[in-house]
Each structure stands twice: as structure tokens, then as C-alpha cells.
Amino acid sequence: MSSLRIGSLELHSPVVLAPMAGVTNVAFRTLCRELELERAGSTSGLYVCEMVTARALVERQPATMHMTTFGPTETPRSLQLYTVDPDTTYAAAKMIVDENMADHIDMNFGCPVPKVTRKGGGSALPYKRRLFGQIVAAAVRATEGTDIPVTVKMRVGIDPEHHTHLDAGRIAAAEGAAAVALHARTASQRYSGTADWNEITRLKEHVTDVPILGNGDIFDASDAARMMNETGCDGVVVGRGCLGRPWLFAELSAALNGQQIATPPTLGEVTKIIARHAQLLAAHHGEMKGLRELRKHVSWYMRGFPVGSDLRVSMALVSTLSELDDLLGQLDHDVPFPKDAEGPRGRQGSPGQVALPEGWLDDPEDDLVPVGADMMHSGG
Template sequence: MSIGRFALGSPVVLAPMAGVTNIAFRTLCRELELERTGTVSGLYVCEMVTARALVERHESTMHMTTFGPDENPRSMQLYTVDPEYTYAAAKMIVDEDLADHIDMNFGCPVPKVTRKGGGAAIPFKRRLFAQIVAAAVRATEGTDIPVTVKFRIGIDDDHHTHLDAGRIAAAEGAKAVALHARTASQRYSGEADWSEIARLKEHVTEVPVLGNGDIFEPPDAVAMMEQTGCDGVVIGRGCLGRPWLFAELSAELNGLPAPTPPTLGEVAQIIVRHGRLLADHHGEDKGMREIRKHVAWYLRGFPVGSDLRRDLALVTSVDQLVDLVGTLDADAPFPRDGHGPRGRQGSPAAVALPQGWLDDPDDDAVPAGADVMHSGG
């Protein structure tokens, strides 16, 4: 699969996830793919950053745009609601060589985002959505930086927007589109409707179409591509606590032998490596606070006592982390029930929207206050 000038060795993309897909996690995923397959072939996207916060150079946002010296391509995801800030942010990325690829997020279903008209609410406003995508493409003209767009099926079952969004994004110059096959009202609950990915693929033929939703094992990726005809897959919650999943996916999709699932001892080594990378990026105090949630995902299904799990949930230093995981049963095999979704799922709910948001899909007014938020939210 190719996205602009980038020919990927496997059609697999890491979905941006707040508080997860920082330089530490991306480095770990890349290292494990290289170790287990001999190559780094996927696309690893950083945490979502807010266009306005990037332009205003908020310290935390600038820190989130950190890439490793060997990351190629450097892929940055923008959250934006305003064509002017979109252009300024994309132009800043170009002028300061901050990234090699810009992905745009129109899929966030979080109430604090949608109630102000951001995230998954934006594609309903067709003209505004078109102007935002066009602004990013215009800012990258004359460069080899591709712009891609990710969105959901729509706001709810009565307001599907993905077919229009795909058509508009391609027409405005996006080099690929990705569909999370849920509505915003589903959030992360229920099942993804892969049939809507197939519909989008039939509707959008000019650029690659990627599918996202409910890929937890390599056969899931194969099944999605066979059932929908999509060109690639985007992996989110399936890789939480399993950063080696990209190696497994790369092997499956390239006809290579499947890597052996890690033992608990090997997982312990991965946890320590992840913790060190987080400490390098954030400092030890924040790095250890960040590793705690990952440890719970890593240990899912393994025979680990409640006392040790509690101690790991309170870890405060890298040395303590090393000591604690050193007491794990190194020979314990990867558990049968260690697969499946991790992280947030939630329940379906009505989508919070600004008053009158659904009255006029052609209204291109920028929603007030929707971009005044911290990156990664």
C-alpha cells in the first residue's frame, strides 16, 4: 500500500491514541517488528495534537511531537476545526520539518469534544469539513508530505456521513482515508460494522481506503481486507499491552511464519523496555505513572497475584519496576484469554452536540471554542 510517496511494506497503521502512541510506544512497536520480522514496514502515528496548540507552541504539545531519529515516515495527527489554524499548523509542519505525513482526526467521539462541534461532529458540516481538508492540502503544496483523513460512519444511525466525507476528502487532495466503522454514538462499544468499510471502498476509488475497528488478531486483519476490499488496516485498542502485534500482522500479511507469542518472562522484558523509554521521554516520575496502565494491559490473562498487580500499579521508579517484574514466572506461556479489546469501551449514548448543529449541514461557521483544548485529549 502506498500513501503519497510512502510505499509501506505492510498495509498496517498504528492508530493515534491519547496517552499511548507517544515516542516510547512507537519506538517499542518498531523495535519489536524489526526484531521479529527483520524489517519495519508499517506506519506509526503519534498522539493527536491540536492545530491551534501547535501554532501557539504550547509546551506540552511541542513535547508530543517528538520523533525518534530513525522514525520514517514521521507521522503526525492533527485535531482541528478551523481552516485558518489548519493551514497555519500544516504550514508550520512544512516550514519547520516537523513531520513527513499529516493525518487529520475527525473521529473523536468524546463528549467534551463533540459538544463544541469538534471531532466526529465535523464531517456533518460538509462545507466546513471540505475547507479544513483543503487548507491542509494547500499548505503542503509543492512538498511530498501527504495528507490523510480519518473519520467514523457518522454521528449516529440517523446521520451517516462517511460516504460524503470520503468523497470530499479525496476531492480536496487527501492521499488516503480511514474509516472507524462505528458511529460516534457507539463510541467504542458493540461491534464495528465492516460492511460500511466496503461501502466506502466502493464509493471512493481514487485513493486508498483503510479500515479500523475490532482487529485484535492477525486473522482479523485478513478477514477485514477480504470482506471489505479495503487497502489497509488501522490498529487501535488491539495493540494495547501487545506492541508486538504489528510484527504478527506484518508476518501474516506478507506470508511469513507467525512469530511465537511471548512468554511472561519476555513480556517482563518488554515492560521494562517500555518503562525506560517512557522515563527517557517524560522523566522518571511521570514515566512511571504512565507505565502503570500499560502494565495492567500487558499482564491481562497471565497468572499474576493481586498483591504484585497492586504493587505494579503503584510503581514509582525504573529500579522498582525491574525488581517487581523480576518476580514474575518467566516460563508462563502467553494465555489463551490474553487477546481481545483493552482500554476504553464504554456504552452507546446520544452524541453531545452544539445546539442546532444538525439544522444545516452546509453551514461552514467555525464552531466556537472547539479548538481550545489540550492536545491528546
């Protein structure tokens, strides 16, 4: 049995759902859990809520509070913070503790989005070693005396000339983080090219006192097993690979625990999954907004299936549950899962120079809080 311990959390599967903005809300997480229970017999991994901004949480912005919704039976409840300020970090983490909002706090230092790095947030921040350490320490201090572990997710660095993961991993562990997850790309790569799993190996060798989780280019069960075997990492974090494939966690859990992997779903089974996803989104957002949110998922679900362009366009414009049911009924339910649906999915983009504040690289020991960076709301 392959398991993973993160502080007080004992997970029976070393698989973590990466927080993705606009994707990993309570509807998607519930669907993933239901499919893992149905297809693998358990719900054993960690499913992380989409990222919320620490400042927005402390200010109780309605949209942010709505994002922190968890299912009535969801456990453990995992929430990721985007943060740049130790004081705000402490306040947000203390709020989570005092109001029993989550069982696990992760912190995002991996976002490569230009509007975030331009102000010193996301994957730009670990370059400032002292500030990074103060932020991690603040979250850990706020959770002292509780069973709520604090973890960190980051990238290899800013670009090939400015790797930060070894220092940041060491600092995070020293300040009390219970685990460190590494997306094995630099910020300059964004989501393009190939993740360098060798950097996960290096981090695992460098930081030996907390679990190291690997992230990047896990698109099927064999990828997860290969990453763990090749790098020695303690668990895997899955992001884009599950877009349009929420049953992937059942496959990963089964593979890593030596169980038989269920046959991929037919188009008919996929239509049932889409319909269930739509119901969950409508319950969370209301029917109109929920169906708008579903549209991007439908294109991922339909990838590789022989579905005509007219029907694809109609599903991309769907606005009601009844309309969706009618469109799904027009599909050939006997079509098997296509080979073309495997492999990379979601955003990839192209590499580029990382936008940074002026003079950001001058002094890695500078611990001044970047101005305006805590207003950002995107993650990655």
C-alpha cells in the first residue's frame, strides 16, 4: 500500500490534486472523489481547493469566501493561499484555524503569470530568501498547537540562470513546512516544453526531513509511478492531466497501490460524468453561471472523441441543464475512449522572459514586501 504522511494527515494514496484557478472548486473535487470511490473503491488522496488570496480572505471578499466552500463530507479539507506578506499570511492562517475553515494549508509560490511575477509574487518570490522564510514561518506560527499542516508549492526558479528551489525547499522545511511540492519547470517555461524531473531528484536529495512531492507532466498512471521511481519523491501532484479526466485519480490510486486499473470510460460513460459535473456546478454557482463554467470542461471531456463540429459548438454555448442533456443524448454512447485523448492537455503556451519588478534580482536578502502583489488573484 503506497501512502503519504503530511504532518498529521495520513493519506492512503500519495496523489494530490493541484489547485487550479477556475477548475478545482467544490464541484470538481466532489466529482473526482466520487469517481475514485466508484472506480478504485476509496477516496484516499488529497484534493486541494482552488487558490485564494490571503488578503482577500482576511477582508472576507464574497467571491473569495465562496471559493473556500467544501463538501459536507469532504475530508481532509485542503486550502491553498497566495500570499506575499508575512503579516497578512499570519492573519489568514489564523482565520483558517479559528474558524475551522480547513484541515491543511498550502502556499502558492509557483504562479508564473506575468501580472503576478511583475509585482514580485508567485514564482518570483522565493528568490527573496528572507521574505520567503518569514512568510512560511508566519503560517506555521498561526497553526501552532493544531493538527493543520502547512505546505509549500513552488517552481524550480525564475529562469535557467536563477534557480531557487534548493534554497527555498531548505528554508521551508527549516521554518516548519510539513512538505514541499515542486513543479519541475521554471517560471520562464510557464507550461511549455518538458518538466525536468531531475530537479525533483535534486530537491529530494537536498531536503531530507520532509516529504517532497513532484509535479509536472503526469498524464496517466504510468507517469506517476515513473516519477516516483525515477526521482524518489514521496508523492505526486497532478494538474493539467486531469482536465476532462476527473477519473484519473482513481487510475493513479489503483496503479500506485497495485490494484487493477478500471477500463477508461466510453463516450456514454463520459456523458454521465459531464452531466454530474454540470449538476454539481449548478448547485455551487447557480445554473446560469455553473453552465458557463462547464463550457471549458466540455472541450476537455470531448478531446479525441469523434464528435462533429456543430455539436461541439453547441456544447460550447450550452446554458441550461436541459439543453445539455439534449446535446449529450445526441452522442454515440458506444464509442470507446480514444487513444488520441491521452497526453498533454490544458494550457501550454510558450516560454518567455519573466516579468519582474525593477531591481528584483539585485538583492536576494531584501525582505521588503512587494507593493501591490497581494491584489493578484490568479494561480498556477
